[in-house]
Amino acid sequence: MKYNFDEIIDRKNTNALKTDALGPRYGNSDLIPLWVADMDFLSPPAITEAIIERAKHGIFGYTCPSQEYYNSIINWVDRFHDWKIKQEWISFIPGIVKGIAFVIDCFTTKDQKVVIQPPVYHPFRIVPTLHHRDIVYNPLILEAGQYRMDLEGLKKAIDPQCRVLILCNPHNPGGRVWSRQELIDIAEICYDNNILVISDEIHSDLAYAPNKHIPFASVSEKAAQNSITFMAPSKTFNIAGIVSSFSVIPNDELREKFHAYLASSELEEGHIFAYLAAQAAYEHGEEWLKEVKSYLWDNINFVDQYLKANIPQIKAMIPQASFLVWLDCKDLNLSQQDLVSLFVDDAKLALNDGVMFGSQGEGYMRMNIGTPRANIEKALQNLKRAVDSKQI
Ligand SMILES: Cc1ncc(COP(=O)(O)O)c(C=O)c1O
Missing domain, CATH: 3.90.1150.10 (Aspartate Aminotransferase, domain 1)
Structure with a gap:
């Protein structure tokens, strides 16, 4: 070591x-x-060194994302997760929990509902609730000591008011790396019922072999066209305090709407150390x-x-x-x-x-x-x- x-x-x-x-x-x-x-x-160390080096410059003015920053994300997601993404699909977001709130605010109205699959990371319940959206619960099934999704349960639980499903991929707290088939099935159900999928992939880089993380949007066209993926180097490289998450949205219409929402409050503007740390992590952290x-x-x-x-x-x-x-x-x-x-x-x-x-x-x-x-x-x-x- x-x-x-x-x-x-x-x-x-x-x-x-x-x-x-x-x-x-x-x-x-x-x-x-x-x-x-x-x-x-x-x-x-490459992250700390990059921050120290930049701090030595001593001027901390407004900062834009560099081409190298985007390249580092695109290469990482391709190499580690076999998903080819384009630069224009990516946007900085100031945290994934905040990103979830933005999606709810941008894509749903107060009479619409959000679907979650408990037990699950608590902000999935708390954030929509605080935004006055009702939650529809489709609990996971515990089988042979592991959780699996209740796809039949999901079909029964949803109604036309359900507009967003928040997927924890991989799962927190159960630690499941969802199978390709589970993701394909979720994509199918959500697409057919007009339910936008938020795929929170913050834990994705930490899958243990032989398990391999599969980005939700990569499993089918229905998944790609009906999802917003959130990723971050924060859990992977232990830099949660730096806040350097990003969204990836292949669908033009969804992306334009979400990016316009972010831009209306300058939420897509990252900070100097976020860009720097993410790039150093993805370039040198392997x-x-x-x-x-x-x-x-x-x-x-x-x-x-x-x-x-x-x-x-x-x-x-x-x-x-x-x-x-x-x-x-x-x-x-x-x-x-x-x-x-x-x-x-x-x-x-x-x-x-x-x-x-x-x-x-x-x-x-x-x-x-x-x-x-x-x-x-x-x-x-x-x-x-x-x-x-x-x-x-
Ligand atoms: C599934 C999941 N999503 C999001 C977060 C937090 O992300 P952020 O700090 O970017 O809001 C966590 C942190 O524990 C998490 O487990």
């Missing part, structure tokens, strides 16, 4: 949400933070990514083995992508409140409460394993002590 992911770096007092918001969020600032989805590793994925995969297996050997009442859903592990704690037979209290008050751990992701998350907690192994080991030991002391 060229990069040392075992290094423990103190993030406290850097305004890191993960460490410095523990007090307000969990009522205790002295917890091991395994919640919000960023990692405790240094980003690829080796780092390979190593971080290998480290993350070992962390996932470590959690799985530890639980099997020491806390068999808790089962890890092995993610096919990314660094979030969905823990099935139902065999502890605790109410959700007592489950959260076991983690926070007894084990001194800050994980995400499964119910955040929908009622289907009852009995679950989401663990972020994007941290040095020593932290994971300590967290699991705390958890074992807490479970043992309760004799559950």
Whole structure:
């Protein structure tokens, strides 16, 4: 390994949400933070170096995206995801959650509905709700320890007021890398029912072999013509704070409408370090990514083995992508409140409460394993002590 992911770096007092918001969020600032989805590793040195180099110039005026910035995205998406995109399809957006809000605002009216497939990343529910759109739920089906989409359920759940479906591709919190067939089927149903698909592909670069991420828009003409894809280097290279997401829209009409919406508030104007960091990541981050994925995969297996050997009442859903592990704690037979209290008050751990992701998350907690192994080991030991002391 060229990069040392075992290094423990103190993030406290850097305004890191993960460490410095523990007090307000969990009522205790002295917890091991395994919640919000960023990692405790240094980003690829090429990103830091590019930022430092540019900062040395000392003038931080209005900035435009360079040709190299676009090329780096186009090459990355082609090489890693076998999807050929054109420069004009791409636009900077100031975050994917914000992008979802923009699509809802731009393409739906208040009497229209948004479809989501819970348990799923909570802003998929919160953002449309705060925009006064009703949500239609098509829960995922749990089968042999993995989630799959309920395509028949989707056909039954939708009605003519449904206008947008938000797809988490790959899935958070279950970690599924959807199959080509699942994506083709979703594309077919949505196209035929005039439901625009937002494909949130923020976790796409972190798929573990043999799973391979498939961009939604690449699976069929119906998918390409009826979707808005969001991607970002933020999860991949641990640069969420830099905010460097982008949208990709092959369909002319959808793209013109969305780009005009963005332009009306200058939302498509990125900032100096966003362009720079994204380009450095895509041009020079490949080796780092390979190593971080290998480290993350070992962390996932470590959690799985530890639980099997020491806390068999808790089962890890092995993610096919990314660094979030969905823990099935139902065999502890605790109410959700007592489950959260076991983690926070007894084990001194800050994980995400499964119910955040929908009622289907009852009995679950989401663990972020994007941290040095020593932290994971300590967290699991705390958890074992807490479970043992309760004799559950
Ligand atoms: C599925 C998914 N989408 C979007 C985001 C956040 O993206 P952004 O910071 O660009 O809004 C996250 C972060 O955890 C996520 O898991």
